[in-house]
Amino acid sequence: MTNPTTSSLRPLHFKPLNGVRIVVWSLFALVLIILPLAAHSSFALTLLCLTGIAAIACMSYNMLLGQAGMLSFGHAVYTGLGTFVAIHTMNKIVGGWPLPMWLVPMVGGFAGLGFGALLGFVTTRKAGTPFSMITLGVGELVFAAALMFPEFFGGEAGINSNRTGGTGWLHDLGLTFGPQIQVYYLIAIYLFICTAAMYAFTMTPLGRIANAVRDNAERAEFIGYDTRWVRYLIVMASSFFAGIAGGLTALNVEAATADLLHGVRSGGYLLFTFLGGVGFFFGPIIGSVLLIFSLVVLSEYTKAWQLYVGIVFLIMVVYAPGGFSALLMLNLRRIKYGEWRKMRWPYAGMVFFGLIALWGIAAIVEMAYQIQVAAGSGSALTIAGIPLDASSSSSWAVAIAVMIVGGAAFEYWRRKFAKVWSDGEERIAEAIKKAEAAIV
Amino acid sequence: MSVLNGVSYGLLLFMLSAGLTLIFSMMGVLNFAHASFYMLGAYFAYQVSEWTNYWVAFVVAPILVAVMGGLFERYVLRKTHKSGHVAELLVTFGLSFVILELVQLIWGRSAVDYKVPAALDGSLFKLFNSSFPEYRAFMMLVAVGMLVSLFLMLKKTRIGLVIQAALTHPETTEALGHNVPRVFAMVFAGGCALAGLAGVIGGNAFITEPGMAQAVGAIIFVVVVVGGMGSLAGALIASVLIGLMQTFAVGLDWSFLGGLSALGIDVTPDTFGYPVWKLKLSQIGPILPYLLLVVMLVVRPKGIMGTRDD
Numbered sequence: 119m120t121n122p123t124t125s126s127l128r129p130l131h132f133k134p135l136n137g138v139r140i141v142v143w144s145l146f147a148l149v150l151i152i153l154p155l156a157a158h159s160s161f162a163l164t165l166l167c168l169t170g171i172a173a174i175a176c177m178s179y180n181m182l183l184g185q186a187g188m189l190s191f192g193h194a195v196y197t198g199l200g201t202f203v204a205i206h207t208m209n210k211i212v213g214g215w216p217l218p219m220w221l222v223p224m225v226g227g228f229a230g231l232g233f234g235a236l237l238g239f240v241t242t243r244k245a246g247t248p249f250s251m252i253t254l255g256v257g258e259l260v261f262a263a264a265l266m267f268p269e270f271f272g273g274e275a276g277i278n279s280n281r282t283g284g285t286g287w288l289h290d291l292g293l294t295f296g297p298q299i300q301v302y303y304l305i306a307i308y309l310f311i312c313t314a315a316m317y318a319f320t321m322t323p324l325g326r327i328a329n330a331v332r333d334n335a336e337r338a339e340f341i342g343y344d345t346r347w348v349r350y351l352i353v354m355a356s357s358f359f360a361g362i363a364g365g366l367t368a369l370n371v372e373a374a375t376a377d378l379l380h381g382v383r384s385g386g387y388l389l390f391t392f393l394g395g396v397g398f399f400f401g402p403i404i405g406s407v408l409l410i411f412s413l414v415v416l417s418e419y420t421k422a423w424q425l426y427v428g429i430v431f432l433i434m435v436v437y438a439p440g441g442f443s444a445l446l447m448l449n450l451r452r453i454k455y456g457e458w459r460k461m462r463w464p465y466a467g468m469v470f471f472g473l474i475a476l477w478g479i480a481a482i483v484e485m486a487y488q489i490q491v492a493a494g495s496g497s498a499l500t501i502a503g504i505p506l507d508a509s510s511s512s513s514w515a516v517a518i519a520v521m522i523v524g525g526a527a528f529e530y531w532r533r534k535f536a537k538v539w540s541d542g543e544e545r546i547a548e549a550i551k552k553a554e555a556a557i558v
Numbered sequence: 559m560s561v562l563n564g565v566s567y568g569l570l571l572f573m574l575s576a577g578l579t580l581i582f583s584m585m586g587v588l589n590f591a592h593a594s595f596y597m598l599g600a601y602f603a604y605q606v607s608e609w610t611n612y613w614v615a616f617v618v619a620p621i622l623v624a625v626m627g628g629l630f631e632r633y634v635l636r637k638t639h640k641s642g643h644v645a646e647l648l649v650t651f652g653l654s655f656v657i658l659e660l661v662q663l664i665w666g667r668s669a670v671d672y673k674v675p676a677a678l679d680g681s682l683f684k685l686f687n688s689s690f691p692e693y694r695a696f697m698m699l700v701a702v703g704m705l706v707s708l709f710l711m712l713k714k715t716r717i718g719l720v721i722q723a724a725l726t727h728p729e730t731t732e733a734l735g736h737n738v739p740r741v742f743a744m745v746f747a748g749g750c751a752l753a754g755l756a757g758v759i760g761g762n763a764f765i766t767e768p769g770m771a772q773a774v775g776a777i778i779f780v781v782v783v784v785g786g787m788g789s790l791a792g793a794l795i796a797s798v799l800i801g802l803m804q805t806f807a808v809g810l811d812w813s814f815l816g817g818l819s820a821l822g823i824d825v826t827p828d829t830f831g832y833p834v835w836k837l838k839l840s841q842i843g844p845i846l847p848y849l850l851l852v853v854m855l856v857v858r859p860k861g862i863m864g865t866r867d868d
């Protein structure tokens with residue numbers, strides 16, 4: 119998508135519905151249909167629902183960060199306000215409004231759009247770093263204001279609703295949204311449509327100009343575009359989709375609290391969208407899977423999950439700023455040029471010793487948490503099946519030794535890997551050069 | 559009385575935003591973790607004063623914070639420099655996350671008992687039946703002292719000269735034989751030391767808990783934007799303004815409701831927008847800085863002392 123290759127010699131034709139796309143999107147739809155059939159427990163279904171919603175939210179966030187280069191610290195404002203407007207709409211529907219329940223996410227979307235138009239007017243007055251700071255301030259403003267209006271935001275307790283109270287012929291046919299599976303398929307349909315719409319948006323002139331504003335705002339101004347207006351339009355579009363995600367949240371959990379607007383949530387969208395990768399359209403989907411995994415599954419296993427996420431994030435920003443999707447694509451490129459075989463052993467060494475070092479680090483962190491946070495429940499714990507005792511110095515010594523030895527071996531393999539990687543990069547660059555020369 | 563409290567709080571904010579502004583105007587990096595270094599300063603001071611006494615902590619804690627900041631700049635931040643400003647902002651964002659978790663890991667999730675030293679724990683003077691604590695005066699003294707020495711260092715010493723040169727003409731400064739990356743690391747460490755010092759004197763005046771970084775982090779961003787990006791003088795004005803605003807708002811229970819009824823307009827719970835009209839000024843105190851930010855951006859986007867409009 120962002121990789122113009124040697125095809126520039128052939129005349130380009132705009133064919134939005136080409137074979138590759140039809141296959142990819144059909145597969146996407148198929149996966150969405152099949153996934154719940156593979157999910158055997160209601161817990162798995164819940165995870166799927168949450169992931170679908172998070173995917174829309176993260177993709178809408180990537181419209182800002184990936185497409186227009188706008189680092190926002192206040193995205194949860196739009197998803198959260200979308201949820202609140204949607205939940206009030208649901209209560210009105212229960213009270214007799216003739217609106218079908220499945221349109222509630224659209225209400226959330228238009229709420230997001232409205233707030234995007236209102237707040238975006240202020241935030242987009244600046245670009246770059248000041249934009250980030252202002253979104254943070256506006257996010258705090260909205261969160262603090264939410265606590266001041268318990269009439270709308272329900273104060274500490276929040277607002278509850280009931281998704282089964284709808285009317286209409288679909289409702290009479292059995293689409294009551296009582297069973298979670300119906301909610302899942304509604305989320306899946308919205309996810310598919312939103313994904314398609316957001317992908318199409320990247321192809322529009324506005325989407326392209328957003329890229330231009332991201333890469334070089336000055337030149338975009340010189341060819342006659344008002345960059346502020348572009349930013350404003352992108353914020354509105356992004357908050358529309360964020361609002362849809364918020365509306366789906368309202369249907370999914372049937373409750374809304376002011377926490378939805380909190381800066382921590384905005385930070386989460388930023389963190390996981392980045393981890394997924396902002397350079398590719400599908401990156402945020404990977405990010406949303408990681409988000410729900412960390413939030414729901416990882417947090418079950420360890421109280422220190424935020425520390426791990428933070429450290430992984432730091433390492434990724436420094437060593438792999440393209441996120442996991444870029445890592446994936448880089449490795450696919452290696453396979454394409456037949457370079458992957460040479461990297462198998464360095465990879466295996468890195469993973470093996472990396473896991474050993476990770477065990478040592480995890481043991482230290484978990485023992486520290488056991489002492490500090492969960493002191494009431496004794497000092498014994500197990501990490502990956504190995505029993506440890508946070509109060510004995512031998513456990514600490516073992517953990518530290520494992521961390522140091524594993525870390526050293528990992529570093530040794532990492533250096534080998536870096537060597538193999540850069541050699542491969544040179545060979546690929548040469549191969550591309552040769553291919554270009556052959557065409558000319 | 560409120561004026562003095564407001565000014566002392568404002569000066570504390572300025573100690574924080576001064577470091578942030580220095581780092582930003584020099585390196586173009588918005589240090590998202592700046593408030594986290596403030597928190598670290600408070601926790602280090604608490605720990606050191608537990609082991610020894612407050613005065614040792616007063617010296618040692620900022621130095622520890624500066625060392626951590628310098629190491630972070632040297633081994634993490636510098637590596638992301640090639641990936642652009644977004645990556646630099648993100649890496650400090652990640653750092654704030656990690657620091658928060660580490661603080662909770664080491665000191666626990668509830669507030670620690672970081673007390674004002676006994677020598678300063680008295681009342682300085684009384685005014686209208688309310689007393690002004692000695693420690694507040696000490697805070698102001700430290701803040702002003704720090705400001706003056708910062709100003710003198712930047713304007714009157716050779717180091718300050720090199721820093722200013724590296725700020726505007728990094729290539730030329732490098733060509734003259736100065737190690738500009740090291741100057742950057744020093745500025746980053748220095749900014750962190752300022753944040754750490756603010757933590758030492760702010761942590762016991764207010765409260766030392768894991769939430770303190772988040773509470774003050776957004777406010778200092780507001781200060782920097784309202785004051786004008788990269789302007790120290792603007793940051794000073796904005797800090798004191800916000801400090802005064804927040805302190806005054808707490809003490810006043812004015813509301814639109816009262817104002818309107820004084821004008822003879824009757825507002826009842828049935829009137830449209832009643833929840834807005836009935837809010838008291840003391841209730842909206844926490845959001846006043848953000849409202850100021852919004853108003854400022856609409857009226858004068860470049861900030862009080864800013865020079866750039868974009």
